Amino acid sequence: MEAVFGNFDVYLAGFGLTIGLAVVSGVLSLLLGLLLAAARVGPVPVLARAAGLYVTLFRNTPLLVVFIFIAIALPRIGITFQSIEVIAVGDYNVSAFFVRAVVALTLYTSAFVCEAIRSGINAVPVGQAEAARAIGLDFGQVMRLVVLPQAARAVVPPMASVFIALTKNTSIAAAFGIAEAAATMRRFTNDNADQRVEIFLLVALGYIVIVEAIAFSSYALERRWKVAR
Amino acid sequence: MTAEAAHESGQIQAGRGEPLVVLDGVDKWYGSLHVLQDINLTITRGEVVVVIGPSGSGKSTLCRTINRLETIGQGSITLDGQPLPAEGKALANLRAEVGMVFQSFNLFAHKTILENVTLGPIRVRKQSKDDAEKLAMSLLERVGIAHQAQKYPAQLSGGQQQRVAIARALAMEPKVMLFDEPTSALDPEMIKEVLDVMVDLAQRGMTMVVVTHEMGFARTAADRVVFMADGAIAEENTPEEFFTNPRTERAQDFLGKILKH
Numbered sequence: 001m002e003a004v005f006g007n008f009d010v011y012l013a014g015f016g017l018t019i020g021l022a023v024v025s026g027v028l029s030l031l032l033g034l035l036l037a038a039a040r041v042g043p044v045p046v047l048a049r050a051a052g053l054y055v056t057l058f059r060n061t062p063l064l065v066v067f068i069f070i071a072i073a074l075p076r077i078g079i080t081f082q083s084i085e086v087i088a089v090g091d092y093n094v095s096a097f098f099v100r101a102v103v104a105l106t107l108y109t110s111a112f113v114c115e116a117i118r119s120g121i122n123a124v125p126v127g128q129a130e131a132a133r134a135i136g137l138d139f140g141q142v143m144r145l146v147v148l149p150q151a152a153r154a155v156v157p158p159m160a161s162v163f164i165a166l167t168k169n170t171s172i173a174a175a176f177g178i179a180e181a182a183a184t185m186r187r188f189t190n191d192n193a194d195q196r197v198e199i200f201l202l203v204a205l206g207y208i209v210i211v212e213a214i215a216f217s218s219y220a221l222e223r224r225w226k227v228a229r
Numbered sequence: 230m231t232a233e234a235a236h237e238s239g240q241i242q243a244g245r246g247e248p249l250v251v252l253d254g255v256d257k258w259y260g261s262l263h264v265l266q267d268i269n270l271t272i273t274r275g276e277v278v279v280v281i282g283p284s285g286s287g288k289s290t291l292c293r294t295i296n297r298l299e300t301i302g303q304g305s306i307t308l309d310g311q312p313l314p315a316e317g318k319a320l321a322n323l324r325a326e327v328g329m330v331f332q333s334f335n336l337f338a339h340k341t342i343l344e345n346v347t348l349g350p351i352r353v354r355k356q357s358k359d360d361a362e363k364l365a366m367s368l369l370e371r372v373g374i375a376h377q378a379q380k381y382p383a384q385l386s387g388g389q390q391q392r393v394a395i396a397r398a399l400a401m402e403p404k405v406m407l408f409d410e411p412t413s414a415l416d417p418e419m420i421k422e423v424l425d426v427m428v429d430l431a432q433r434g435m436t437m438v439v440v441t442h443e444m445g446f447a448r449t450a451a452d453r454v455v456f457m458a459d460g461a462i463a464e465e466n467t468p469e470e471f472f473t474n475p476r477t478e479r480a481q482d483f484l485g486k487i488l489k490h
Contacts, residue, residue, distance in 0.1 A: 043316065125335075127331060128338065130298055131336070131394075133321070134328075134331075134398075135325065135398070136322060136326075136401065137348075137349070138317075138318060
């Protein structure tokens with residue numbers, strides 16, 4: 001216990017980074033996944049096939065391989081994301097390590113987000129989209145005004161699972177230069193080999209708190225977005 | 230004259246008798262199934278055409294090709310002289326001119342009755358919210374649902390939902406209204422309330438294509454009956470002639486089956 005509570009600021013900073021990675025990658029995955037899903041169900045065959053290929057590629061690749069590609073292979077051909085370090089917001093500037101981790105997590109997670117949204121779109125009766133088209137709405141309006149709002153509710157449970165997986169997947173960033181929760185745990189256990197069990201349990205507890213927060217938010221949203229049929 | 234006033238007085242009779250919807254040599258296949266076979270049909274302005282026939286005869290498919298919810302394999306369809314656009318903004322604009330009422334109502338489940346009717350006018354016709362709501366309320370008044378404007382579709386009966394669906398289509402001020410078996414999903418006691426609205430619409434001069442099994446509606450409101458069988462138009466006739474003295478054997482056989490009870 002002493003190892004963690006004696007350095008509680010380090011423990012919190014680690015989970016702060018974990019949450020930071022999860023939130024930034026989560027928001028970006030949501031946006032990219034939404035675009036991919038729209039492309040997959042949309043009327044343009046080229047886009048539908050491209051989005052399908054993207055999902056196949058990133059859903060079938062282990063996240064660790066994606067990380068290695070972004071963090072080790074891309075810098076070989078000159079893509080290091082280091083230019084981002086020059087940009088400062090206030091007196092805070094993002095490290096290239098953080099950006100690489102976000103890129104890897106977003107590429108990987110958006111494939112799952114796309115499929116979760118697509119399952120929600122498929123859950124909306126086809127007559128809803130037909131009626132929307134019949135009054136003259138274009139594809140974007142049909143999606144935005146009629147299909148997606150109704151798909152949202154069906155999407156909440158699978159989407160919560162995707163974001164929970166994302167939260168835990170951020171731990172892979174520990175191997176790529178980010179002092180997030182898993183890296184912090186390793187540091188604690190290296191320094192305090194006699195307290196390993198307590199350290200493991202306290203770090204697990206941190207993850208449980210984050211994951212439960214996501215789960216409870218999803219239950220609340222599910223109730224709020226209930227569409228009567 | 231405002232759109233609202235035009236609706237109220239029902240002045241949509243201008244140019245009555247000119248061809249409005251023209252289907253010329255239309256064929257459609259589902260794989261090897263020839264669902265529409267060389268359909269030639271002209272619907273004139275102000276005309277009420279009832280399409281009847283056994284299930285699987287292609288009558289719903291025919292109806293849905295007119296606003297291109299179904300594509301066609303061959304032939305051409307024109308609305309007001311313009312061929313139907315294949316896709317994109319032009320197709321959306323065409324659909325705005327063609328009202329459609331579905332068998333399963335298809336009201337937007339997450340929107341109130343009022344929002345269902347105002348969505349098209351606001352988003353497609355770019356009307357202000359106030360104007361759209363005024364128009365919507367006058368239409369809901371006309372179909373007898375005005376007092377339920379703030380409810381959601383699931384809170385209404387089937388007949389009420391279908392009347393809202395008619396109001397939703399009318400709010401776009403369509404040139405022609407398509408009805409795809411509008412009463413087939415309704416309980417018997419609700420059929421009349423929907424048919425009454427449709428008869429009223431026909432009397433105001435709306436051009437209508439109605440796929441239905443309601444022979445009573447065909448008799449009272451139709452100018453012409455189109456009888457389909459096996460994907461082709463087997464007979465076109467006045468309702469009078471069709472019901473009392475059908476020319477084709479297929480039609481005689483069909484009427485013999487449905488009018489016996």
